[in-house]
Amino acid sequence: MVERFTLVERTAREQEIKKSRFIAVAGPVEDEAAAKAFIAALSDPAASHNCWAWRLGQNYRFNDDGEPGGTAGKPILAAIDGQGLDYVAVVVSRWFGGVLLGSGGLMRAYGGTAALCLREAEKMALVDNVSGTVACGFSELTLVQARLGSLSGVQVGVQAFTDTGAILSVSAPKPEAGNVGELVANLTSGRSVMHWKE
Numbered sequence: 001m002v003e004r005f006t007l008v009e010r011t012a013r014e015q016e017i018k019k020s021r022f023i024a025v026a027g028p029v030e031d032e033a034a035a036k037a038f039i040a041a042l043s044d045p046a047a048s049h050n051c052w053a054w055r056l057g058q059n060y061r062f063n064d065d066g067e068p069g070g071t072a073g074k075p076i077l078a079a080i081d082g083q084g085l086d087y088v089a090v091v092v093s094r095w096f097g098g099v100l101l102g103s104g105g106l107m108r109a110y111g112g113t114a115a116l117c118l119r120e121a122e123k124m125a126l127v128d129n130v131s132g133t134v135a136c137g138f139s140e141l142t143l144v145q146a147r148l149g150s151l152s153g154v155q156v157g158v159q160a161f162t163d164t165g166a167i168l169s170v171s172a173p174k175p176e177a178g179n180v181g182e183l184v185a186n187l188t189s190g191r192s193v194m195h196w197k198e
Contacts, residue, residue: 005123006087013117017109019097020048024076024117026090029054035061038089047093051110053077054089067094067110071103075111083118086126090114127153128174132196137165140188144168147187154180170194 010027025042029035035054043050051072053062062073076090092110101109136144148156148170159169172180181194 004086004126005084006126008122008124011117011121013120015113018099018101021095022092022109022113024090024092024113026088026117026121028087029089030087032056035089039091042091044093048096049094050091051076052091053080055080055086057086067106068103071106072110075107076114079111079114079118129171130174130177130196131171132194133159133167133169134184134192134194135165135167136192141166144184144187147183
């Protein structure tokens with residue numbers, strides 16, 4: 001499985017290329033609405049162009065904002081993908097300095113400014129979680145809650161109480177699901193079994 005990363009927080013970098021000023025701002029986004037809001041908030045109306053790209057899993061969009069087709073948005077998206085990033089949006093604003101850069105120059109300028117910004121940004125790994133439930137008797141409930149709650153990345157909550165105990169909702173990193181299920185079985189001497197949702 002390829003490890004994916006996102007950004008910890010918003011970051012920005014600026015560079016001047018042949019008298020044009022380029023500012024890239026990148027940040028984490030959780031969904032398409034957040035990506036659109038990020039782009040709207042960070043597009044500078046005073047700039048000559050506000051070109052952007054975002055990736056959310058298999059979904060992505062990019063825009064050249066008046067630059068020649070394929071010279072801005074695609075290179076920004078390539079910078080995102082080139083660093084294995086996901087759930088990220090990038091806006092690169094350009095203030096024209098009077099020197100034409102040509103198609104290749106524009107691609108290098110937009111992609112390079114985005115890549116510079118992303119390279120220097122703090123990143124964190126994206127982990128796929130799986131959720132499930134487990135029924136526990138009252139005698140084991142506190143122990144199971146405490147032991148599961150102490151595991152990194154595992155979240156435990158009470159979904160419902162029953163006559164004999166409680167049904168717990170559990171969320172865990174996908175790679176740890178087997179270990180969590182084994183721990184539950186061991187703690188309850190096999191009386192409780194994790195049921196993971198597909």
